[in-house]
Amino acid sequence: MTTPFITLVGAGGFGRELINWCEDAARASGTPRVTGFLDADASPLDGFGYGLQYRGTDADYAPREGELLLVSIGDPLVKQRAVASLRARGARFASVVHPTSVIARSARLGEGVVVCPLAMVSADARIGDFVAINAMCSIGHDVELGDFSTLSAHVDITGHVKVGECCFFGSGARALPGVRIGERARIGAGAVVMRHVQPEATMYAAPAKKL
Template sequence: MSRPLVIYGAGGFGREVLQVVRDINDARPRTWDPIGFAVDQAFASTSLVQGLPVVGSVDWLAQHPEVEVVIAIGSPAARRHIVRRVVQEAGNRFATLLHPHAWLGQDVRVGEGSVICAGALVTTDISIGSHVHVNIGATIGHDAVLKDFVTLNPSVNVSGNVQLAEGVEVGTGSVLLPKVSVGEWAIVGAGAVVTKEVPADATVVGAPAKVIKTRSHGWQGQ
């Protein structure tokens, strides 16, 4: 019996997540029953997205406890905010999606609500937290740790023994060399090459990556 699923977020990544769901169903029929998208009222610009209805927001989820949800919002800070609202108002019932064309080796742990997209390569002895997004073509080397709400954008290369703290966002095509660590809520710009530790709340760009901005602690909000 398929499990009813709502995708929270109807933008570009929300539509990509729908494709992940459809591909999972092609590989393992009747895994999921995607019944629609949830969005905050301010973002409800249409009533249909790829043939599926926009059903409402967190209040709708609260009225439908049988439905699981995955948060398809690219921003780690916004994703955490929505997760907390869903848990508080509608309970904890998050779906974890692993694309059938992603490769995960042995001893890879993936937390609830995370999405691993097509073409991702995740080797061995890796810990991936909750509500993490690993986009298309990203690679993660041995013994890496990705904490909750991390986002790897397309074609990111995470080397072995890399540590990514909560809320880190890594831009498209970036490379993180072995054993580097990136602090909480830091941002790695697209195409950067990270060769040394990145402080919490910093934004780094370039090759080698250098800090161009540091936000105040707690900038991501609650």
């Protein structure tokens, strides 16, 4: 039987983070190791010493026995398109949950989910497919996160918030209890969402000012 292995889809900054988090997960729980990457560019890991094999572009992809793909793309719409293309070629996908994260017993995680260090997913939360939850995020009780959404570091989604598909949250953004955020919305870094957000809206906080 072939030992499972992971190929990253995308090898930018987030991809390099996931290489490290996968190594932690492999040591803690036997998660398959990352051995290669797909990317439009063969050189993004040059000089970093990771030693992964370049396996071509998404368009070149053909599944191999034991291979699981881990999507390391931050932009939700780009991520959605990549998954559709790769799935049509027969891809199978991995999820990775960092061992320092806290996942409630009653929470549910979809396919292809990434949960980074020190993140928390609370009671009865529902995390959709291919959602990325970056470091030190907090997902409150009864939250629903739509497929392909991406949370940058330190995002706080409080109880009973409902987030549509393909949403993006910048670092330190916060959604207050019970708000609804429509699909493809973008919430800027540091923004506090206090009211419902329409689909495809962009919400942002005021920039810092000199006193």
